Amino acid sequence: MVKVTVDPLTRIEGHTRITAEVDSNGTIQYAQSGGLLFRGFERMLQGKDPRDSALFVQRICGVCPISHGLTSVNALDHLYGVAESVPQNALAVRNFIQAANMVASHATHIYVLWGPDLSNPRYRDVLTAPEMGLGEVGKNVWSEMVGRFTPLSYKMDGKAIPPGVSYMNALTAKRRCQEALAPFAGKMPHVAILYPGGVTCNPGLGEITKAAATYLKILDFVKDHVLGVDLDVWIENTMKAKSPDAAVNFVVEHLSGLISKADGKFTKENGFKDVEFFATFGSELVGERLLGLPVSLRLDKLGNYNDPSKIQFLSYGAYYKRGQDGYTPESADWERFVTSAITKGDLSREPFDSSKITESIACAFYTDDVQSRHPYNGTTVPVADHNLINFEGDVTSKYSWMKAPRYNGIPAEVGPLARMLAAQDPLIMGLAKTFQTYGMSPASVYMRVLGRMQEVARLAYMLPEWLFDIDPEKPFATSIDFNAAKDAQAIGLWEAPRGALGHWITTDSKGKVSNYQAIVPTTWNLSPRDENGIPGPAEQGLVGNAISGIDNVLGADNTNPISIMHVGRSYDPCVACAIHTVDITGKNAPREYRLL
C-alpha cells in the first residue's frame, strides 16, 4: 500500500486534505478526508443582536454568501414569528438573488474549480498515445478539452498553455450573474438587504430592467458555449419531460445526431457545446456503450457508492413557493421549486424530517458524554489531550475537525445531484436509473457534474419567472416585534449551491443570541466516520477508484492522483465555511466550538 495525500486540495473554497491508500494495482482501498481548519463564527455571534446574523454569516463564505444569508434570515423570520407573513415580493427578490448566485457559483465550480482537471497531462497521454490507437478522434477530443477548460497560468512540460475559451467566457458569465442580482442586493459578494420580515430594497422598474438586460447576456453565454439546443427546448424535453425514459432518450438521440454529423470533430460549431461534450465524453456508459465512441473519460466510474444501504441523498428544499405571502420554515414535500426530500441509495424516496438529523463526534476532535446529538442540543468541546489531535490517525481514532452529520443514522450526499433526485428531474433521475439498470452506481463524478449543469439550465429557465414576480407597487417587508425573539429558538433550512444548509438559533431573555449552530454542506459530504464506523460520502466515494482515472489504462501514477482531484472537487467543497481556529496544542482550549 502506498499513501497518497493531496494537501491542500486546492480549487475548492478554503483548504482541506484527502488521504488515500492505494494498492499495487493502483486501486484506492481506503480513504480519509480531514477538515483541518475552522474559524468560530458561531462563537462570534453569541451575545449579539440576532438581526446582525443575516449579514454577518455571509462572511462565512464569499462564494455562496447569499445562501448563508438566506438560511440565517429564514431562521430570523422564524425567530421573530413572521415567516408566515413575509410579503411575496420579498420572497421573489430572495428567490431571484439566490438563483442568480447559484448559477454564478455553479459556473465558477464547473469551469474554474472542477473543469481545469480536464486539462491534466494524463488525459493528453491517454488520448494521444500511439499505443491507445485512438488516432484523430483522440487528438480531437484532447484538443477540445485543452482548448476549452485550461485554467490561467497553466504550463505543460515547461510550455505555457493559453486559458480555455469556455473558461474565459465563464469568468464573464459568472461576473454577469452577480451583476444581475446587484441592483436588488446592493453589492456582491456580501449582500446588504437581508432582514427578518422581508428585504431592505424597494426596487422599481429600473432595477428589474437592468437585471433583465444582464440576464439576456447570460443567456448568450449559455447559447454560445454551454448548450447546443435552445434552452426552452432543452427544458421542455428534460425538466418537463413526460417520463425519465423520455428525457434520457431525448438526450441520447440529440447526442447521437450530433455524432453522426461531426465527422470526428467534436467542436462547438458541430453542436458539441460544453454540456453535449461533457455528457458524451464524461461517461463510459453514455459515450462508449450507448453512443459507440471509442473512448471516454469514464468519470461515471469515479466517486461511486459501493453499498446503497450506507448512503442517501438529502435536500432541505429551496426557493419559496410563488404567488403567496409567507412560507413554512420546514418546507413540506413538493412545496418548493427545489423540494425537500430524502432519496435513498436505491433511489426510493421519502419526505424529509429535520428531527432525524444528528451529528457524531466519534472521529472528530471533540468529547461529549454521548456520541451523537441533534443540532439544537449540540455541544462542541475539543479533546483535552492534544496528543489525540492527529490528522494521520486511522479509523479507530479521531482524525478530523469535522463532525459527522447523519440523517436517520446514515450518511447523506448533499448538493445539485441530491436536489435533482429530490425534485425527480426526469433527465437526472432517468440517468440515475439507467446506471442502476446497468449495475453501476447512480452517483458518480459524472452525475454530480451533470446534475450541476442541469440545475444551471433549470435555474436559467426560472430566473425571469422570479424576476417578474417582483411588483414595485407592493410592499417588500413586514414589521417585526423585537419581543418575539426573547427566550426563543428557530430553524433556518435552505440550499447552498453545494448542498443542504441549516442554521439553528437560540436566544436569551434579553433577545440576544445565546447559541448559533450551523451544519454546512461540506460537513455532510466530507464527513469522517461515525460511531458505527460508516465512512462519510466522499470517503466512500473514493474507495475502488483507479488512482489515475480511466481504469489506469496507461498504468497507475500515484504522483498525479487524478481520481482524488476529480472526486474531491466533484462535491464542490467549501471549507472556507470550515473555520480556522484549530486547537493544536490543547492548551487554553476554548471550551466549546462548533464546526461550520
Add this chain to the structure above:
Amino acid sequence: MASEKLNVIDNLQNLDVLQMDRRTFMKAVAALGASGFVARYGTSLAKAMEFSKTKVVWLHGAECTGCSISALNAYNPEFADALEKLNISLEYHETILAQQGLFVDGKLVNTSELNGEILLDELANEGGYILVVEGSIPNGPDNTGKACILGGHPFKDIVEKTARKADAIVAIGTCASYGGITTTNCDTKEYCDFQGMSFTETTPGGILKILGIDKPCINIPGCPAHPDWFFLTVAALILGKLDLNNIGAALDQYGRPKPFYPPESTIHDNCPRRGYYDRGILDKEIAQGGCLWKLGCKAPYAHSDCALRKWNNGLSLCMQAGGPCLACVEPTFPNASMPFFEESEKTEILFGANIGHVALFAIGVAVVAAGVHAVRRMKKE
C-alpha cells in the same frame, strides 16, 4: 498638502490603460489641464505596453474567498484582461491555478506544474513578485500560528517565507488588512490571535512586525475589497507610480491608498440617499427608500469612494438597496459597526478611526434635525 493631493491625482492619471472611469478621468483632467493630460496619457500608454512581466503570488489564510470572487467581478477591464494588459503573471493562487499539494508516503512528488507546494518553494526562492494576501493570519495558539495549516506548514510560516522575498506586499480585504471579521470580539479571539498583515484592528504592526519583516504593506480593505481598488493599486505599483520608498505619501494612516479611501470625506458625502438625510427623512422601518441613519447606517464614519464608484459594474451600492453601510473598509470593522441596525449614536463604541468625523456628523444630525423640526412646527402653526 496641495502637492500631496496632486501626487495622488498624478497616480490616478497614469492608470489610463485601465480605462479609468469618467469621474477619475475628469478629476485628472481638471488637475493637469487637458493638454498635460493628453501628453501624459500617450507616454504612459506606450510605457505600459512594453512593461516587463510582473509576478503575483496570492495567498489565502483565514478567509472566505470573497475578495478573490470580487476580483473576478472586475469589469472594464475584466480580471483576465487586467492581468494581460498589465502583463501580470499570476504565479500562485489556490482557488484558480491548476496546482495542489501532492505527497506520496509523505514526500513531495511531481513538479511545480502540478504540485503547488513545490511551486511555492520555487517562487519564494526566486523572489521578485508582488505578494497579495487574502484573509487574516493566525498567530495563535501560543504564537505557533498552527491555527491555520496548509501542506503541513503553519500559514504564518508561508507568509514569512514569501514576504521576505516580495518586492511589494498588498493586503486585499479587511481581514488581511486589519483582521476584519476574524477579529470579532468573542471568547476565541485571543486564542487564535488573528493578525492583519501590517495592522491588527487599529494597532500598527500586525504579522509582519511579529515576523520581524520591515516592509511596507498596502492595505485594500473592504468586505470584500472592490476590484477597482485592487487593480488600480496594483497598476499604480506596476507603472511605478507608487514609490515604495516613500509609500506613506499615497497612503492614509491605516495604509490605504488615499484616492480610494479619501481621508477628507466619507461615503455619506456622496450617498444616493443623501437628499433624504438633508430633508430629515430618516427611515425607521426597512424598505421605505429614505435615509438609513436611524437603521444603523455607518456611512458617515466610512472612508471610501463606494458611493461614487458603486459595485458590480457600477450598478448598485449597499445603501442604494436599502442596506445600512457597515463601514467594512474601516480597521474597526466589525466590532464598532455592531449592532448593524442600531443608530450609531446609540452604540457606546466610537470608531477609533474617525472621532473627529463622528463628532462632526453628530452635530450635523442635531442641526438638521432641529431645522426640520423647526420647519414642521412652522407648517403646523
